[in-house]
Amino acid sequence: MNDFFSLDQAESGLAHLQLNRPERMNTMSPAFFPALRDVVRALHDQGSTRALVISSTGKHFSAGMALDTFAGDDAMLATDSARARLSFQDSLRRLMDCFTAIDEARFPVLCAIQGGCIGGALDLAAACDLRYASADAFFCVQEINIGMAADLGVLQRLPRLIPPGVARELAYTGERLGAERALSLGLVNALLPDADALLAHVLGVARKIAAKSPLAIAGSKLAMNHARDHGTAASLHHMSVLQSAIFDTAEMALAIAAWQRKQAAEFAPLAEVGHP
Structure with a gap:
């Protein structure tokens, strides 16, 4: 679909976005970010996706922003005047929003690294729900x-995923955090021996999620995201309002009947998001 990644929606309820520039270590140029944002928001709006897997190809998941991005004479990077700095802030917020789209999606996003x-x-990985x-x-x-200071969300999200002192050490030293320690700190949910086993495992988890009520999954993500960013009292109040909006006894009856029969339930997709 573009030069950065492919999207597979062949499996009902499951979307798989795969970075596909292994010859460039899957580096991200400025055009990558809105392309990712637009795909995630389109899936969000369509309502049929129940889980999204983001994986990669080649030896590395991604080496991050392509370094030649910083070498050019891009007006977006200019900070030599008050007007330029004001514009820079808007440009940076728009880049941040490209990963925020993952955080705000109505479905869980699983990252295979x-x-x-x-x-x-x-x-990107820190904005996902689950990492493997x-x-x-x-x-x-x-x-x-x-x-430079990292500016696309890792400094804000990483201290909520691992102990803040470890996050600060990584941010200040630029040292590598290995897979075993990432697992022990809770940054990743599981370690697999190789890339093939990794993808198979993550797709398996995504299928389990996609088999649940998409209404209940979306509500659970909304509740946990709100609780992450607010206090307990405010989050409990939010939960009471949220639950009143998504509580559906017909959906529950369908889930209970399927669970009792040990069969998969046929849940309706979420409604499409309308646009004025």
Whole structure:
């Protein structure tokens, strides 16, 4: 569908987005970000996707932002005047929004990581709901090694995924976090021996999620995201309002009957999101 990744929706309820520039270590140029955002938001709007898997090809998941992005004379990177800095802020917020689209999707997003997950790739992975890795995976806040602070969400999301002191150490030193320690810290949910086993495992988890009520899954993600960013009292209040909106006894009856019969339920997809 583009030069950066392919999208497979052949399996009902399951979407699989795969980075496909292994010869360039799946680096991300500026055009990658809106392409990713638009695909994720289109899936969100359509309502039929119940889980999205993001994986990659080649030795490494992704080496992050292509370094030649910073070498050019791109007006987006200019900060030499007040007007330029104001424009820079808007441009950066739009880049941030491309990964926020993953966080805001109505479905869980699962990330399968082999080899290096470096720089902007870690920003992407941190925005996903679940992360899984191969035994050779490693994670790196690469931005500090090229003289900049990471700015696409990893500094905000990583301390909520692993102990804050470890997140700060990674952000300040640019050192690699290996797969075994990533598992022990809870950054990844499981380690698999190689890329093939990794993808098979992640697709299996995604299928389990896709078999559940999409209404209940979407509500669960909304509740947990709100609780992550708010206090307990505010989150409980939010849950009461949210549950009143999504509580559906017909959906529950369908799920209970299927569970009792040990069969898969046939849930209706979420409604499409309308556009004015």
